Each structure stands twice: as C-alpha cells, then as structure tokens.
Amino acid sequence: MSVRRAERVGESVREVIADMLLRDLKDPRIGMITLTTVELTDDLKHAKVYFSCVGDESARQRSLEGLCSAAGFIRSQVTRRLKLRYAPEMSFHFDPTLEEAERLAGLLRDVVPKED
Numbered sequence: 001m002s003v004r005r006a007e008r009v010g011e012s013v014r015e016v017i018a019d020m021l022l023r024d025l026k027d028p029r030i031g032m033i034t035l036t037t038v039e040l041t042d043d044l045k046h047a048k049v050y051f052s053c054v055g056d057e058s059a060r061q062r063s064l065e066g067l068c069s070a071a072g073f074i075r076s077q078v079t080r081r082l083k084l085r086y087a088p089e090m091s092f093h094f095d096p097t098l099e100e101a102e103r104l105a106g107l108l109r110d111v112v113p114k115e116d
Helices: 003-023 057-069 071-082 097-111
Strands: 033-040 046-053 089-094
Touching: 003 033, 003 046, 003 071, 033 097, 046 057, 046 097, 057 071, 057 089, 071 089
Parallel strands: 046 089
Antiparallel strands: 033 046
16 A cells, blocks of 8 residues: 555545534534644554644643544544545544644744834
C-alpha cells in the first residue's frame, strides 16, 4: 500500500468524523472542536485523530474524554461509511498548532509598530 493511499483515506476519515460531530454525536462533553488532521498508518489499521478546541484546558480535557468514549461508535461508523476492510484503532490527540499561531500573532502585533 502506498503512503498516498493512507493520506487519501486519512482525509476521508477526517471528513466522516467531522460530519458525525455535526449530526450524530450528542455528547455534551464534546465542545466546539475542529478536526485538524488524521494520520493513518500505511496498513490503515491505526489512526491518530488530531483536534483543536475552543476553551481552556478543562474544555480540552472534557472534549478528549467525550471523543474517547465515542471512539467505538466512531470507529464502526467510519468503517461502514468508507467500506473499509479493517476498522482502524483510533486515538485522539489535542493539536496545539492553532493556539501557537494565535500566540505568535499576538507577539508580532506587540512588536510591530502601529501606523497612525
């Protein structure tokens, strides 16, 4: 199997999970989250799902707990909707990239002089 296939299937998995977050998952612990990327192994048996979240550390933790508790349902739905041979094991991870970008943008705003 090619790495390109794993990337394509990973993007499809991300789209399916994002759709499920909008329509199917009603867990109140899962707040305003954005799926940033899904990394699949070349054999498509393990998936790392990265997300960013609005809120503080406790909101992140609650969202992570909600996603982990729904992992079995998400896994089965992804397998069914994408007609995959194997149901990939899913692990969820917080992606700090957006927070880092906001922090850097704030630092740049402070350094760059404002024009009047």
